[in-house]
Amino acid sequence: MAQFTLVSGSVGLITLQNPPVNALSAATRQGIVDMMNKALNDPEVKSVVVCGQNRIFCGGADIKEFGTKISGPPLIPTIHTIEATNKPVVAAIEGSALGGGLELALGCHYRIAHSKARLGLPEVTLGLLPAIGGSQRLPRLIGVPAAIELITTGRHITAAEALQLGLVDHVTRSSTVDEAIKFAQSVEGKSLDSRRISNYPCPHLPDLDAVFEGVMQEVRQKAHGAIAPIACVQAVRAAATLPYLEGMEIERQLMETLFTSSQARALQYTFFAQRAVSRWSMPSGARWDTSMPKPVHKAAVIGLGTMGRGITVALAQAGLSVVAVETQEKQLKEAKLVVSGILERAAQRRGMAPTLAKITYSHDIRAVADVDLVIEAVFEDEALKEKVFQQLSAVCKPGTFLCTNTSSLDVDHLASLTHNPELVVGMHFFAPAHVMKLLEVVYGSKSSPEALATVMQLGKRMGKVSVAVGNCWGFVGNRMLKPYMEQAFYLLEEGATPELVDQALVEFGFPMGVFRMSDLSGTDVYWKIRKEAEPVGASGQEARVRKGLRYSPLGDLLCEQGRFGQKTGQGWYQYDKPGSRVARPDPWVHNFLEEYRARHGLVARRIDHAEVLERCLYSLINEGFRILEEGIAAGPEDIDMIYVFGYGWPKHRGGPMFYASMVGLAKILERLEHYHRAHPDVPFMQPCSLLRKLVTCGSPPVHKWKDVIKKIHSQL
Numbered sequence: 001m002a003q004f005t006l007v008s009g010s011v012g013l014i015t016l017q018n019p020p021v022n023a024l025s026a027a028t029r030q031g032i033v034d035m036m037n038k039a040l041n042d043p044e045v046k047s048v049v050v051c052g053q054n055r056i057f058c059g060g061a062d063i064k065e066f067g068t069k070i071s072g073p074p075l076i077p078t079i080h081t082i083e084a085t086n087k088p089v090v091a092a093i094e095g096s097a098l099g100g101g102l103e104l105a106l107g108c109h110y111r112i113a114h115s116k117a118r119l120g121l122p123e124v125t126l127g128l129l130p131a132i133g134g135s136q137r138l139p140r141l142i143g144v145p146a147a148i149e150l151i152t153t154g155r156h157i158t159a160a161e162a163l164q165l166g167l168v169d170h171v172t173r174s175s176t177v178d179e180a181i182k183f184a185q186s187v188e189g190k191s192l193d194s195r196r197i198s199n200y201p202c203p204h205l206p207d208l209d210a211v212f213e214g215v216m217q218e219v220r221q222k223a224h225g226a227i228a229p230i231a232c233v234q235a236v237r238a239a240a241t242l243p244y245l246e247g248m249e250i251e252r253q254l255m256e257t258l259f260t261s262s263q264a265r266a267l268q269y270t271f272f273a274q275r276a277v278s279r280w281s282m283p284s285g286a287r288w289d290t291s292m293p294k295p296v297h298k299a300a301v302i303g304l305g306t307m308g309r310g311i312t313v314a315l316a317q318a319g320l321s322v323v324a325v326e327t328q329e330k331q332l333k334e335a336k337l338v339v340s341g342i343l344e345r346a347a348q349r350r351g352m353a354p355t356l357a358k359i360t361y362s363h364d365i366r367a368v369a370d371v372d373l374v375i376e377a378v379f380e381d382e383a384l385k386e387k388v389f390q391q392l393s394a395v396c397k398p399g400t401f402l403c404t405n406t407s408s409l410d411v412d413h414l415a416s417l418t419h420n421p422e423l424v425v426g427m428h429f430f431a432p433a434h435v436m437k438l439l440e441v442v443y444g445s446k447s448s449p450e451a452l453a454t455v456m457q458l459g460k461r462m463g464k465v466s467v468a469v470g471n472c473w474g475f476v477g478n479r480m481l482k483p484y485m486e487q488a489f490y491l492l493e494e495g496a497t498p499e500l501v502d503q504a505l506v507e508f509g510f511p512m513g514v515f516r517m518s519d520l521s522g523t524d525v526y527w528k529i530r531k532e533a534e535p536v537g538a539s540g541q542e543a544r545v546r547k548g549l550r551y552s553p554l555g556d557l558l559c560e561q562g563r564f565g566q567k568t569g570q571g572w573y574q575y576d577k578p579g580s581r582v583a584r585p586d587p588w589v590h591n592f593l594e595e596y597r598a599r600h601g602l603v604a605r606r607i608d609h610a611e612v613l614e615r616c617l618y619s620l621i622n623e624g625f626r627i628l629e630e631g632i633a634a635g636p637e638d639i640d641m642i643y644v645f646g647y648g649w650p651k652h653r654g655g656p657m658f659y660a661s662m663v664g665l666a667k668i669l670e671r672l673e674h675y676h677r678a679h680p681d682v683p684f685m686q687p688c689s690l691l692r693k694l695v696t697c698g699s700p701p702v703h704k705w706k707d708v709i710k711k712i713h714s715q716l
């Protein structure tokens with residue numbers, strides 16, 4: 001797990017060996033301890049270089065060990081030994097030096113990095129803090145403000161930025177290990193007094209209290225209830241105000257609290273779930289490792305509205321040649337300006353040349369004749385999309401993959417209009433498409449494994465978290481949103497205000513509540529979908545029952561007043577002017593709700609946050625179980641990643657299905673039964689049979705659910 005070699009006569013080269021990322025597993029830590037002792041006790045060794053096998057220094061602590069009984073030696077004493085020795089120790093950083101890996105490097109006397117290396121302390125993203133001395137050494141080395149920023153965001157930085165911050169001593173484009181060996185020899189026998197970071201005083205900051213107060217406020221606001229960022233600030237404050245060893249004790253105490261927290265478990269689950277969803281499978285048995293993607297060099301986007309523009313940017317930034325098609329001249333002109341602007345600003349931020357030349361614009365759909373893949377992103381209108389798919393099937397070269405960015409239409413139906421339905425796949429992007437990480441990749445009943453593999457690969461190239469899902473109304477994300485929004489409307493009918501519902505959801509950790517979100521995306525978006533799905537509710541109709549089931553027309557009534565949300569300056573909230581982002585409670589809405597309740601003989605009652613969360617979240621979770629039962633999502637991780645990366649579900653709660661397992665499946669079942677008894681006309685509250693089955697099986701942990709689902713499917 002770590003190898004020692006004597007090189008150049010006097011340099012002890014210690015190589016971490018734990019593929020794929022040389023994580024600090026118990027065996028690797030033992031290897032480091034043993035090899036370091038060997039190097040420091042060997043009189044032939046005058047200096048030491050630490051590096052990692054396969055051109056990666058170290059990906060940090062072994063995350064798989066968290067949540068298990070930790071064995072093996074701790075690293076802190078070894079890092080103290082390294083720092084205290086009189087033999088110079090140089091870290092040769094290639095690939096990544098992250099978390100515990102960077103903390104190990106901070107204990108070395110010198111750090112040399114390859115120009116392509118990435119460095120960071122991402123522990124916060126796993127619900128932890130850099131607890132191998134990182135929270136104490138980093139501020140001493142690069143100053144409090146920069147250290148706080150890096151530690152509380154967990155951002156990976158480039159070698160160039162690390163050099164600028166003083167985190168590394170030298171950056172090289174040639175062999176890092178060779179340079180480190182030469183450098184180590186050049187400093188053999190020299191004093192290391194000025195190289196021991198734990199001896200540094202923390203750079204002085206005037207008005208420390210005010211600085212930390214401001215930082216804490218900012219971090220708290222961004223954390224949405226996550227505790228690790230707060231602990232990170234407290235640890236850095238200890239570094240800034242206490243002697244090193246006292247700071248280390250604070251670091252240890254804070255870590256003790258975080259290490260066993262449910263938030264850390266959720267965030268670590270998210271880390272692995274994010275990687276697990278790329279290992280997709282289809283009900284037919286086709287899988288990621290047996291299906292070959294086709295190369296995609298040139299792609300086309302049809303329709304340059306908001307979504308089409310974002311998709312064009314994402315494709316160009318992924319290095320593809322793009323044909324962007326828009327039939328309306330004015331829209332085409334505007335799109336060119338917007339797309340170029342986004343690409344130029346992004347390139348400027350990255351210090352690179354923009355990729356404008358990669359895009360050709362056309363108002364003629366025939367311009368897509370030679371592309372490998374098309375993404376249709378025209379207005380969400382069934383007849384229009386049908387026409388586009390028929391045209392695409394006629395003009396594209398054989399073998400071109402045809403994708404639709406629909407959020408609600410039937411992928412199978414669109415596929416049936418083409419000559420090759422096996423080449424059709426849904427690509428459900430989220431706005432803004434070049435920013436949002438989630439891509440729902442929807443396979444239809446005829447989509448080929450090759451088509452799915454190609455689109456999943458393209459999603460990866462675009463930097464998306466791509467999740468393969470089956471074809472059904474709303475796919476996974478929007479389908480689960482329906483019961484959530486429905487419950488929010490019912491709560492208003494029963495006495496809640498939009499502010500109360502939203503506040504409960506924000507306190508849970510969502511960046512915004514359901515009504516604020518609805519105002520932001522436009523209250524008319526779901527109005528249109530509702531009207532298409534249930535055309536019975538003509539304008540003005542207030543019936544609270546549809547097809548024998550409870551229905552709330554509140555959203556429809558609001559839209560009939562022209563209150564389409566932020567863009568019109570009025571929705572569930574009021575805004576200073578159309579487009580303004582500051583939402584204020586609106587007495588008009590309160591009156592509207594009171595009048596509505598009076599008209600329907602509804603008596604407002606007191607509703608608390610717990611009820612809001614149970615009704616909105618448990619009904620959404622229940623639908624998640626139905627999706628799993630039907631095989632629309634392959635596993636709970638798929639649903640969770642869709643919610644975390646597309647719907648603002650707080651990462652530190654792991655996604656709805658993980659959250660359900662943390663709350664306890666028996667409790668979720670009991671509460672759903674309770675609400676279903678109270679509202680028998682709300683089918684979304686009727687507990688799904690998979691949930692019942694899991695509870696009967698003793699509520700297994702989330703990673704075991706697939707076994708129960710497989711059994712259900714095999715019995716079907």
Ligand SMILES: CCCCCCCCCCCCC/C=C/C(=O)SCCNC(=O)CCNC(=O)[C@H](O)C(C)(C)COP(=O)(O)OP(=O)(O)OC[C@H]1O[C@@H](n2cnc3c(N)ncnc32)[C@H](O)[C@@H]1OP(=O)(O)O
Nearest residue numbers: 023059060061062063064098099100122131132256259275
């Ligand atoms: C009771 C109280 C006790 C209190 C005290 C207990 C103390 C216990 C010790 C605590 C130590 C705390 C301080 C240190 C903490 C840490 O270091 S936390 C880890 C920090 N590191 C990271 O967050 C890095 C995570 N990894 C990455 O960002 C990327 O993987 C990468 C390194 C940049 C490489 O990216 P890429 O090339 O894209 O590959 P991936 O697909 O992401 O990964 C490849 C496979 O490797 C697995 N993996 C990656 N990192 C780790 C890791 N650190 N541990 C375990 N496994 C890792 C990843 O899952 C992939 O696996 P597969 O999916 O199976 O292929």
